[in-house]
Structure formats: structure tokens, C-alpha cells
Amino acid sequence: xxxxxxxxxxxxxxxxxxxxxxxxxxxxxxxxxxxxxxxxxxxxxxxxxxxxxxxxxxxxxxxxxxxxxxxxxxxxxxxxxxxxxxxxxxxxxxxxxxxxxxxxxxxxxxxxxxxxxxxxxxxxxxxxxxxxxxxxxxxxxxxxxxxxxxxxxxxxxxxxxxxxxxxxxxxxxxxxxxxxxxxxxxxxxxxxxxxxxxxxxxxxxxxxxxxxxxxxxxxxxxxxxxxxxxxxxxxxxxxxxxxxxxxxxxxxxxxxxxxxxxxxxxxxxxxxxxxxxxxxxxxxxxxxxxxxxxxxxxxxxxxxxxxxxxxxxxxxxxxxxxxxxxxxxxxxxxxxxxxxxxxxxxxxxxxxxxxxxxxxxxxxxxxxxxxxxxxxxxxxxxxxxxxxxxxx
Numbered sequence: 345x346x347x348x349x350x351x352x353x354x355x356x357x358x359x360x361x362x363x364x365x366x367x368x369x370x371x372x373x374x375x376x377x378x379x380x381x382x383x384x385x386x387x388x389x390x391x392x393x394x395x396x397x398x399x400x401x402x403x404x405x406x407x408x409x410x411x412x413x414x415x416x417x418x419x420x421x422x423x424x425x426x427x428x429x430x431x432x433x434x435x436x437x438x439x440x441x442x443x444x445x446x447x448x449x450x451x452x453x454x455x456x457x458x459x460x461x462x463x464x465x466x467x468x469x470x471x472x473x474x475x476x477x478x479x480x481x482x483x484x485x486x487x488x489x490x491x492x493x494x495x496x497x498x499x500x501x502x503x504x505x506x507x508x509x510x511x512x513x514x515x516x517x518x519x520x521x522x523x524x525x526x527x528x529x530x531x532x533x534x535x536x537x538x539x540x541x542x543x544x545x546x547x548x549x550x551x552x553x554x555x556x557x558x559x560x561x562x563x564x565x566x567x568x569x570x571x572x573x574x575x576x577x578x579x580x581x582x583x584x585x586x587x588x589x590x591x592x593x594x595x596x597x598x599x600x601x602x603x604x605x606x607x608x609x610x611x612x613x614x615x616x617x618x619x620x621x622x623x624x625x626x627x628x629x630x631x632x633x634x635x636x637x638x639x640x641x642x643x644x645x646x647x648x649x650x651x652x653x654x655x656x657x658x659x660x661x662x663x664x665x666x667x668x669x670x671x672x673x674x675x676x677x678x679x680x681x682x683x684x685x686x687x688x689x690x691x692x693x694x695x696x697x698x699x700x701x702x703x704x705x706x707x708x709x710x711x712x713x714x715x716x717x718x719x720x721x722x723x724x725x726x727x728x729x730x731x732x733x734x735x736x
Contacts, residue, residue: 356710364707372705373723375714378523379591380557380654380686383720390589392647396636400629410628412619413612414441418631419597421638425561426552426582426599428569437572438608439599440615441626445553445583448596450477452549452579454618455600455611456514457481461547465505465515467491467498469689469711471523474516474551486513491527491689495679499533506540514579515541517571519552520564521685524713528558528684534567538574548575553583556651557658558684576603584634586686587651593630658686661716661724668728674735677728686717696734704730 360376379387413419419439423431432438442448453464464483466474467490478485488505492498506515517537522528529537541548550568558564572578577600584595598615602608619626637643666681680688690712692700700706706727708714719727 369705375708375718378715381717390650392637392643393633395643396633400632409625412616414626415631418635421635435605436602439597441631442596442598443623443626444594445596448581448598451598452581455615460512461514463513491525497527497529503540509546514547514549517550519550519568521554521558524687526683526685526688531566534570538571542574548578551581554586554685556587557655572601590630595630661719672731672735699734
């Protein structure tokens with residue numbers, strides 16, 4: 345029976361990683377892999393996480409199963425960061441642990457589907473796995489343009505998509521630090537989005553994967569909170585992989601905002617059943633470390649300082665690129681300084697991207713997406729010069 349399986353196209357990013365590893369040029373630059381890097385090019389373990397892990401090793405007395413809902417202490421410890429001083433909004437919000445933000449997205453889409461959703465509005469470009477998950481669930485993706493050519497958010501396209509939506513439709517919204525464009529909605533945009541959602545019947549699904557890396561922990565949840573304070577119900581997918589540096593530990597959470605508190609048990613029982621059928625139980629270690637960290641004032645402050653250092657480094661890279669706007673014809677580097685997070689899109693064609701790789705040892709996705717964290721004080725001038733060379 346397995347002979348019926350057809351070979352699938354290899355993941356383009358994995359192929360890029362292999363090409364980069366095989367390049368022996370000492371000045372090569374990797375802008376493809378989507379993980380945070382320091383100015384030294386490292387992806388370190390947070391000091392605060394190390395401290396929390398040591399305590400976990402010393403104090404943990406069991407490796408028994410968590411259950412499909414995961415660690416409730418972890419889920420509750422995150423809620424004030426995400427939802428604010430009234431984290432359960434009068435008993436209307438509850439959640440569960442998931443394997444990374446990907447697991448949270450998968451669960452959110454599956455819960456929406458079980459509730460009757462058949463279509464999901466999705467701004468493009470988007471994180472490629474969003475479309476893959478929708479396709480695997482046999483949910484129809486209805487796309488609209490997320491960004492304008494000038495590098496700003498296309499609010500009109502989203503509002504029109506919401507107004508034209510059929511029944512049984514959800515909309516996927518990036519909470520902050522949009523992947524792959526870096527183009528976020530303004531607070532005023534979010535107010536308009538929330539008002540449109542409140543007047544319609546589209547279910548909001550908010551993916552918050554880079555909380556704290558754009559405008560800071562409070563600034564990055566302005567949009568999410570604006571929507572949740574306006575609409576009757578919503579789903580939220582949250583990742584700790586980036587802002588806690590827990591990529592390989594796969595730490596995420598799924599939350600639901602219900603119309604009334606009495607609905608939460610029914611919604612979460614469906615989510616638990618879907619989780620049980622997908623991954624059975626989420627992994628414990630990373631989530632437990634986050635819980636310990638957030639419940640200890642000293643560790644928490646260490647983490648806050650480390651996260652702010654990450655944010656400031658990303659901001660420096662964007663500002664330096666913005667200063668070089670006039671040095672690269674046809675590439676709006678100035679817009680990158682106004683955008684947020686780890687990613688940006690450059691308007692380069694395949695030949696230019698290939699030339700960057702061949703001549704300058706600069707590796708990026710074929711779409712033109714770059715991970716700005718791959719740029720450092722030691723290589724950013726080379727990158728700007730190489731861009732000018734291929735774009736000129």
C-alpha cells in the first residue's frame with residue numbers, strides 16, 4: 345500500500361540550510377533560518393530559563409503524564425502577560441498547553457472547524473505552515489493582500505474581506521511582528537478591525553508568535569486586547585518558542601474567549617479531545633520552566649531584561665537598514681525601519697537572490713523573506729553593499 349505514496353517536494357528552507365552549511369566562505373550570511381540570533385550569531389539559552397531549569401531539576405518529583413490540557417500553572421502564568429490585569433475577562437477566557445505555537449494554531453483551526461467554520465480569511469503572504477495546516481484540515485483559505493507595495497498594512501483589503509465573508513468563516517490575524525513581512529497594523533487599524541468584527545459574524549483567530557519582540561510586551565498586545573475587548577468570542581494561539589528562546593522544547597498555549605463563562609467547559613472539552621487525538625499530551629519541561637520563571641520575581645526580571653535586549657537589537661538592525669535607504673535602488677529599506685519583529689520581505693527576483701548567494705555568500709528564502717536577526721554589526725554593511733550590487 346505504501347507504494348501509492350508520491351514523493352513530496354523537499355522543504356525549500358531545509359535545502360537552503362544545506363547549501364549554507366556546504367559553503368566554505370568565511371564571510372557567508374544566513375538570513376534564511378527563522379530563529380533569533382545575537383550579534384555574535386548565536387541562539388543562546390536565556391539565563392532566566394537556565395535558572396528555572398535548575399530549579400525544575402532539583403524540585404521535580406515526577407515524570408508522570410500531564411494530561412491533554414498540560415500544565416495549568418503554565419497556562420495561568422502567561423495570561424496576565426497576554427490579556428492584561430483582568431486576564432480571564434470576567435471568567436470568559438481559559439486555555440490549555442500545546443506543543444509550540446504550531447500546535448496552538450492547529451488546535452485553534454480544528455476547534456473552529458468543529459464549531460462549523462469552513463473558510464478562513466488569511467492575509468498573504470503568511471507563515472507557510474498556516475496554509476499547510478488549513479489544507480490538511482480541508483479548510484478553505486480565502487486570501488487577501490496583507491501589505492501594500494510601500495510596506496504598510498493593507499487595512500482596506502482586510503476590512504473588505506471581512507465585509508464580504510460568507511457564513512461559517514474565521515479570520516486569521518497575526519498579533520504582532522508579522523511573519524514574513526514585519527508589517528503590523530497600527531492601534532487605529534486594530535480599532536477599525538475590532539469594530540468590523542463586532543458588527544459581523546467572522547470568528548477571529550489571533551496567532552501571537554513573537555510577543556515582546558516588536559513594540560514591547562505591552563505594545564505587542566494592543567491589537568489582541570482591542571479585539572478581545574470588542575468581540576463576543578475568539579481563539580488565540582500563543583508561542584513561547586521565540587520570546588523565551590525555547591524553540592526545540594515546543595512551548596505554546598491555546599486560549600478561547602467565550603461569549604459567557606458557562607460555555608468554556610464545552611469548548612475546552614472539544615479542544616481537549618482534539619488535542620488527545622493529535623499529540624495526546626504536551627511536553628512538560630519547557631512549559632514548567634516558563635511557569636517557574638514567571639512565578640519568581642528575580643527570574644522574571646532577568647527574563648524581561650533579556651527579552652528587551654533582543655528587541656533593542658532587532659530595532660537597531662532595522663534602523664541601520666532604514667538609514668541605507670538611498671544606497672539601494674528599487675528596494676525600500678526605509679520601510680523596514682517602521683516594521684517590527686524578526687522578518688521582512690525584500691522585492692528581489694529569483695535571479696537577484698541567486699546572485700546574492702553565488703557572488704556574496706548571502707542566503708535568503710526564494711520569496712525574498714529575510715530574518716533580520718541574521719544581520720550583525722559585523723556583516724550588515726556587507727549586506728547593504730551586496731544589495732546595492734544586485735539591485736543596481
